[in-house]
Amino acid sequence: MSSSETPAGDKAPPPNVIIFGPRANCTFELCSLEMTVYRYQPSIPANASFIAFYALATLIHTYLGLRWRRWWFTICINIGCVNAMIGYAGRIMLHYNPWSFAAFMIQIVCVTTGPVYYCAAIYITLALSIQALSPSHSRFNPKLFYWIFLPCDMVSLVLQAAGGAISTSTSGEGQVGVDLAIAGMAFQVFTMLMFCAFLGDYLIRYFKAQARGEISLESARRGIKGTGMRRVMLFFGFICVAIVLTLLRCVYRLVELREGYSGSLLHDEGLFIALEGVVILVVVYCLMIGHPGLVLEREGKTKGGEGNDTELSEVKP
Numbered sequence: 001m002s003s004s005e006t007p008a009g010d011k012a013p014p015p016n017v018i019i020f021g022p023r024a025n026c027t028f029e030l031c032s033l034e035m036t037v038y039r040y041q042p043s044i045p046a047n048a049s050f051i052a053f054y055a056l057a058t059l060i061h062t063y064l065g066l067r068w069r070r071w072w073f074t075i076c077i078n079i080g081c082v083n084a085m086i087g088y089a090g091r092i093m094l095h096y097n098p099w100s101f102a103a104f105m106i107q108i109v110c111v112t113t114g115p116v117y118y119c120a121a122i123y124i125t126l127a128l129s130i131q132a133l134s135p136s137h138s139r140f141n142p143k144l145f146y147w148i149f150l151p152c153d154m155v156s157l158v159l160q161a162a163g164g165a166i167s168t169s170t171s172g173e174g175q176v177g178v179d180l181a182i183a184g185m186a187f188q189v190f191t192m193l194m195f196c197a198f199l200g201d202y203l204i205r206y207f208k209a210q211a212r213g214e215i216s217l218e219s220a221r222r223g224i225k226g227t228g229m230r231r232v233m234l235f236f237g238f239i240c241v242a243i244v245l246t247l248l249r250c251v252y253r254l255v256e257l258r259e260g261y262s263g264s265l266l267h268d269e270g271l272f273i274a275l276e277g278v279v280i281l282v283v284v285y286c287l288m289i290g291h292p293g294l295v296l297e298r299e300g301k302t303k304g305g306e307g308n309d310t311e312l313s314e315v316k317p
Helices: 043-069 071-095 102-133 144-169 176-211 216-221 226-258 269-289
Strands: none
Touching: 043 269, 071 102, 071 176, 071 269, 102 144, 102 176, 102 226, 102 269, 144 176, 176 226, 226 269
16 A cells, blocks of 8 residues: 555545544535445445454364363454454444544454464464374474464564554554565465465374374274264365465455555455455354364373373364
């Protein structure tokens, strides 16, 4: 979004009227929707529905976290959900005042950065799962999944948050904030692509070895047998769906940011609802099944009574 672009497009605002920034004073009596950033009023039913579904997801994930004692996973998911609820509340504020700069910044920062927290939860979960299932089939130490990808996730979050903060401090007039946000989103896409490559490689090696019976003894010792293996496959399946959907959303937002104020993607609410709202909401609900508690023993508990949190739970029908 170049600072030289105007959210109003080709239409000039009335004299002494500011259409964008902290001092914006446009009203429906003075300006048309064409003079707003999005050129539409965000839908109240859609955004209120997202808030309700994220609130429900927060309650469910809190219950699962208490049940399975997966604190890191639960905290990351719930922070992301609260972030989303604040963001969509900002979009409801924009419905009533499409020129509100505070509402614009709240929703663009909170909605945009939310998936970073879900990625952090996934990286930790898969590192623990691989270490418990069969670390020998990983090409490197599973701990590197969070020693490498978690810092990358934090870099992405910092860049996107810094971009939003700079845009706020410059009243949206500078390009630096936008460039930082684009850099953060691009780095997130790159990180996820690398993660997908490593994860895909591990899953292929693991399931091929399991089909050949090479890890049957190890699986039996760890309680992965019968319905247990089906549960592991279900767990990995929903994790993979969550990753692919998050990647799809990040690519969409990256293209949207690069197009700027004049881009068609920014002005298409239906596309935003589908590729941002619905896609990430599905990710959050997928992570209820792609939950570490589904295959990992509760923290601080193993079948031998020792405090190793990476042992797999014994699955009962």
